[in-house]
Amino acid sequence: MSDKTGVITKIQRELFYVSVGNEVYPSKAKGNFRNKKITPVVGDKVDIHIENGLGFILNIHPRSVLLHRPEVSNVDKCFVLSSIKSPNINLMLLDKFLIMIEKNNLDCVIVFNKCDLLTEDEMQSYSDIYRNIGYKVIFNSNQNTDVNNKLLNEFKNHISCVIGPSGAGKSSTLKKLFPNEDFVSGKISDKTQRGKQTTRHIEIKRVDEDTYVLDTPGFSSFDLSFLDDKSEIKKNFIEFKANSDKCKFNNCDHINEPKCEIKKLVEKGVISKSRYDNYLEIVEEYEKFRRY
Template sequence: MKGTIIKLVRGIYYVDTEIGVIKCKARGLFREKDISPVVGDKVEIRISSEDQTGYIETVYPRKTELIRPAVANIDRALIVFSIKQPELNTYLLDKNLIMTNYFGIDSSICFTKSDLDSDEILNRYVEMYRNIGYTVYVVGKTDYSDLESIKESLVGRITSVSGPSGVGKSTLINKINPDINLKTSSVSLKTERGRHTTRHVELIPLEKDSYIIDTPGFSSLGLDFILDERDLSDYFIEFNQYADKCKFLDCMHINEPECAVKEEIGNSIYQSRYDSYILFINEIKKNRRY
């Protein structure tokens, strides 16, 4: 019987099939082949006649996948970051955007807690990421004017909702569909870190052919999926229109003369994005050494 993995909890896969959700385990053969089924995978299962549990027999090829969170067959990613509590971490946001670009997944950004924007930095970042080419939404405790636009973007798609702990992902999902009623939690005032309320990845139906994938929060993200630092600039979308104009075809946009990308820093390319690029270059080099 064919189905879709909608939840994974402690090694138990919940597979949605034509007869309902079946609890399944994965065959040991997958471990030998280094195959790890994830939420969103299309699978074929065998159901035991004894207790009506199942075993995953086949994992079908994925059209898309992400590694953080580990999900498959999504159409787009909604990356959620708060302006305050916890503070906006643009390096971590840029890493998420690099990852979705690397895996060929369309992504948009949602900035939350706009009501805490006392020093008015929100507009600067909204303008920056929109100018780069991303769709950006803004929500706050009393401002959900972008909510309808977010809902429209989810129609007919499977969307992964991800971001650091405490930024308000569960609150946002509850606003999108109050029937879901996900557990929410406050941010620790001492550490300014969110408390994990989502413990597992879960695919949640919204309406016909529309789903969101709720994912646990995170505080870090590696770039080990990029093996060569020379490939990194391909995933900074604002670099692409200038890279062909550099003097050297293999320009790294660091120390080379007549670099069209560096010439645009402060104009079409934001300094903070270039700073992220340099930081990530060094991280990838370090990963390669080890």
């Protein structure tokens, strides 16, 4: 019997797999966590008590970051992978992801997958929306024989979380970048244009000495329960934050207020109309969510 400190690297079938050095201990959470309404998540640093090879989680260390959907802690970089075709891109979902990432002050890379299916004009149009407001955008195709070294280098020396919708090619991309790791991949159904198989559990993998990667389940919807207040929506649209000090009102919501700088920039084409329209829908969704 002994007590050790490690990191939860995988959760599956109500077991928490805790990595301690070169050993991994399947562990259970003590009942007092349920009483406190605290759930251990992948990435948590924890203290465990070990009996006969089975660990019992005693304590969860303070988290630097806690992401919602997927619930992971202590990451410092987030990759949002999305296809533009097969399945078609969902900009609303992408913009919700970006709100969550900004709220947690994470470094972010947007990866548009399956670029072999795109024209140059299509790539440019989506690139412009996000590069023009400061996001790093990388186009990737897993049909290419060469590894995308530009993308690979972005993972170096980070604890990274990879998120995105079903069918975006997250696991296939990671398997190509890190061939020695067992990332799960699935095929796209022609009928539904969604993944036939997707990652079914969350797991962090140590791909080299200072590089960790979390592949996460794909999904097609994303709620706003990670937000504490409606104002967090406008605060985490980075192009709004950069220009809102020019609005007439300090607390401008950029919806019905007069002399709103954000609406002016949308009319001029400086701020993407798709981003602004998604902002309006997200605000409306949040108000309905809080009402019920």
